[in-house]
Amino acid sequence: MSHDAFITDTDIPGADTGPLADATIAVKDNLSTAGVTTTCGSAMLADYVPPYNATVVDRVLEAGATIVGKTNMDEFGMGGTTETSAFGPTTNPVDDTRVPGGSSGGSAAAVAAGDADLALGTDTGGSVRNPAAFCGVVGIKPTYGLVSRYGLIAYANSLEQVGPIADTVADAATLLDVIAGPDERDATTHHEDGQGEHPAETEAYAAAAGDPVDDLTVGVITDLLEGADDDVVETFRDALDTLVDAGVDTVEVSLDSLDHALAAYYVIAMSEASSNLARYDGVRYGVSGGSDGNWNKAFARAREAGFGDEVKRRILLGTYALSAGYHEAYYAKAQDARAWVKRDFDAALAEADLLAAPTMPIVAPKLGERVADPLQLYLMDANTVPVNLANLPAISVPAGHADGLPVGLQLIGPAFGESTLIRAGSVLD
């Protein structure tokens, strides 16, 4: 297929009838598919064949979709360009010399290139919204707890959600209707009070697309405009004008905590990764470290052979942040920052129904431009990670182009406010 969007081509038929009966779908390769290789973009899992489906995979098949492939991704979701994949990069269908974004780069590229009608991605710090913005398609990061993570191969559990990617807000909302809902295999899909209905049982996301927006106030997050390129901000403001023409009011908001969100995000994500990826010992699955020497040596050899540079970096930095003497300075402080970010978002969302910012501060970089310098790679995520820290939902919709390359407008809503995001986002469909 084009643009190297897929690691594995498939033809997995869904049910004969259902809301997705005529649709093809691409599935990110960190979502388990029974009997079909699921690599996470890693040499560690190059031959791993899950014995069961992720809940979201069961749901799209029951809804009638045909799975046409498992999509390329940054290794274990660690990256924003799909260049850390052990299987080589995916290119951006808009411009083959540029990255598609990441980590769900293959999923966004498959939709942008027309290889699939829909795609599933996962978003730990922007991994659905980033490639959606860079490829000119729509991506939704649901509220933490809206969609089951069962069968999603873990990177940072407290931050990640599975989210839809599609050409239009209406189509992404149709896919969200299919995948959202409680799952007894993921305890965090229960509603916040642990009882009562799960929000997805009373919401109809696709039905919200196209509804009037003249009752809405959108708060523009000025802090997230400061670090963005001028032509990106200009395109973002043009798209905002389209919302204003449809009747939306805008105000400006500022969140002091955002200066610390990126550092807090990386400390938390790397700490969780260092614990999660300790499961790769080469004994139950993955690359074997052989049987010479004791288990410490064998496990260390398995990880040296199976993991790429970025994964090793994050495991080691996470281990460092959690180690004796540094836990208080890094991990505990990052949790303080996370609570502060949440509090700031709550206050801003008391002033406005939704918040807005450019999804990415730049347009898609050239292949090789960012990936060599880790800190530069991380800084690209400044506008997306605060949403994951606060467990909130967000959508990236195409805002237009800067220098011929797609720019995304990000809308952020209150917890379980996906319908409002879809209503506002659909103005740009």
Place this chain on the structure above:
Amino acid sequence: MSEEVDPAAVRHVAGLARVDLTDEEVAAFAEQFAEVLEYFDTLEEVPETEAEPDLVNVLRADEVRESLDQSTALQNAPDTEDGYFKGPPVG
């Protein structure tokens, strides 16, 4: 606090995490970690903030349920013996 990330520090952390590294990786990581940790040090300025989580225990009944059979559970293992995973010596 993180002013110095020398190769020995990288090797120490890699040892804790049980990840082998080549000499080239150690040298590259030492330089990169210094830069990343300097950025993380900006968290010093974050005030103590009380989290207000809406948490509740979610428990299920402790009942036997259907699960993977033994051969399915072993299908991805690099090495098995008599229906068990076979790992390296623990000694």
